Amino acid sequence: MRTEAFLFGGVAAFFLVTGVGYGWWSDLEPAGTAALAVAFLMSSLICFFFTQNYRRKGARPEDDRQGEISDRSGPIDFFPPHSPYPVITGFGAAVSAVGIVYGLWLFLIGFGIITAGVGGLVFQYAHRAEAADCR
Known part of the structure; x- marks a missing residue:
């Protein structure tokens, strides 16, 4: 999950820089500035999720370059069958x-x-x- 965290961290940084620049040159035009701010917040949230998952669970088998397909065998997760x-x-x-x-x-x-x-x-x-x- 570390790679995904870096990817979304880069996306968040892009939206932050773009939003600040857009806000500066457009005299804080509300629609575009708000859209870029929300895009920054959403990508930051995803980056935070991936970072926390990596810290809690560590590297995944698919992150290992020498990994085998059998390293990922077994149950993936629990999916409830009946939920209202x-x-x-x-x-x-x-x-x-x-x-x-x-x-x-x-x-x-x-x-x-x-x-x-x-x-x-x-x-x-x-x-x-x-x-x-x-x-």
Whole structure:
């Protein structure tokens, strides 16, 4: 994940330099400056994620130049078979999108539904690792 962290770090640096330059020469024109600032923040978030993953898990088998295909064998990850939370999150996104048109109150309700759905996705199997360690 180190390579990906460097890649997105470079993308974030590009958007930072471009955004500062654009803001300087356009006298802080709001639309372009905001778009470049959001692009910088999003790429920085992805860079942070990859950096933390690399620090926590270390190098992957595919990062080793002398690695074999069999080094990556075994289960890749856990994917839950039945979860209601993606549907809840999608419904909340739809309600929020309609709330943008009809009013802030509906948007806030949709945002609350999204928060519940994402929270459920994140914490649905939070104790799974602890149960595996007890075996």
